[in-house]
Amino acid sequence: MILQNKIKKTINSFPFTAIIGQDEMKLALILNVIDPKIGGVMIMGDRGTGKSTTIRAIADLLPQIEIIKDDPFNSNPIDFKKENESNEKLKISTEYIKTPMIDLPLGATEDRVCGTIDIEKALTEGKKAFEPGLLAKANRGLLYVDEVNLLDDHLVDILLDSAASGWNTVEREGISIRHPARFVLIGSGNPEEGELRPQLLDRFGMHAEIKTVKDPILRVKVVKDRISFDMIPDAWTLLYEEQQKKLQNKILEARKLLPTxxxxxxxxxxxxxxxxxxxxxxxxxxxxxxxxxxxxxxxxxxxxxxxxxxxxxxxxxxxxxxxxxxxxxxxxxxxxxxxxxxxxxxxx
Missing domain, CATH: 1.10.8.80 (Magnesium chelatase subunit I, C-Terminal domain)
Structure with a gap:
């Protein structure tokens, strides 16, 4: 366990502010984290153009969120108190966590995405219990689907419905549960491998097209930066710390200003x-x-x-x-x- 914790600490994401070009993709991601109601973003482009790197980098700019301690749905304590304001004696413990960034694998099943029966509890305790899925883990964060154009259409429908409504409803073997699932849906893909159906594509708020950089000087710059980052990631994190902080503050200020x-x-x-x-x-x-x-x-x-x-x-x-x-x-x-x-x- 100690070794795992040490390994986790040494994993750094490439700084968002260090990414060269791809302005369309970066703007679309920033606007969606400012206002998730825009409806997510679909990013289509050539292989090896930094789609996944940029998407994972935006998560590092987001602040920690306060949740109810040990809550599987990342529930907002403020919302919970409003729903239970009649119970003045109710006390809850809270904690801060990093804004969730959940990757949805291509082979994921509907049960894995939406949640299902907790088999272990059913066998050991004889009780029907709900095991949350990826939609629960992504609540109040980002849900990223790489190669979304290769994902089964019915799963894409489920993701888009949850992203639009902010809720996930599960009916399984006598269990009926509805939990919040408010997240920014981000999909990426290569158009050579197929397009989404127009009905599904229309439900993504924004669509960014990414092209391979043609300028040889810029290509060399990107290659050097990537090699340097892989060799000394901690130094790169420090180098861009101030720029990252400035952009993070700019996003936070925009969120506050948005209603006005x-x-x-x-x-x-x-x-x-x-x-x-x-x-x-x-x-x-x-x-x-x-x-x-x-x-x-x-x-x-x-x-x-x-x-x-x-x-x-x-x-x-x-x-x-x-x-x-x-x-x-x-x-x-x-x-x-x-x-x-x-x-x-x-x-x-």
Whole structure:
């Protein structure tokens, strides 16, 4: 046990602020941790472009959270007290833990994801008990699914339903339980290995596209940084400690500012006009773009959304909601920007 603890202490994640390029992915992740109601992010890109590294690095920027001690669902003590405010004598013990970052393996079953009967208790004590799954562990944190485009569609449905509602309901062999499952869902994948069905893709709040760096100088810089980090991870952690702290504080301040940020109705009308002209089905695109623009404004310390905020997020929010036309000569991102410029009369 002592050896395991020592090993855990020496494991360092590559600093988020040290990652070169991939601005789309980094912005989408930051905005989702500022406002989880954006609905998560789907990251599609070439192999070996740092998707997993960046996703794991964002978790290190998040502050510790207070939970009820030994609670399997990471329950928030404030919420628990509100639900039980009639019982004034109720006392609870709390503790602080690192914001959960849960990896969902491709081979995971529905029982492993949602939870199931605790077989050990059933056999030893003769009692029906619930064994929490990965959704319980991810509550108030991040749930990461690598190669999400290869995951069974019914599991993707379960993840998206839980992420949208904030709850997981399990009905198993006489047990009925409902527990909070509020997490930021992050999926990544390689488009060469297959796409998600449009109905599922639409339910991810944002969609970032990652390309391989072409500039030889930047490629060498990335290679040197990675080799150096692998050799002396502790030194790298110290080197970027100040930058990491600044970004962490910026995210925390944005979270506090978020409820005060306003967006004018005329800008909302323009956003909906862009969605209409792009023939986006439903209203999810409108809602997500509004939320993301508000989070972007908060991230930059503003209380009013500007056209610049909308411009920086609208492609991330809409490109995956467009109907694919094989005859189109431009990609979906370019089409979104083109319509945005026409609607907002925005000049290059």
């Amino acid at each position: 940020v306003k967006i004018k109705e005329d800008l909302q009308i323009k956003i909906s006009e862009v969605c209409s002209r792009l023939d986006v089905d439903g209203l999810r695109g409108d809602i997500v773009t509004n939320r993301a623009a508000i989070a972007h404004a908060a991230y930059h310390g503003k209380t009013k959304v500007t056209i610049n905020d909308i411009q920086n997020v609208i492609t991330l929010c809409l490109r995956h909601r467009l109907r694919k036309d094989p005859l189109e000569s431009i990609d979906s991102g370019s089409k979104v920007i083109q319509i945005f410029q026409e609607v907002f009369e925005f000049l290059d």
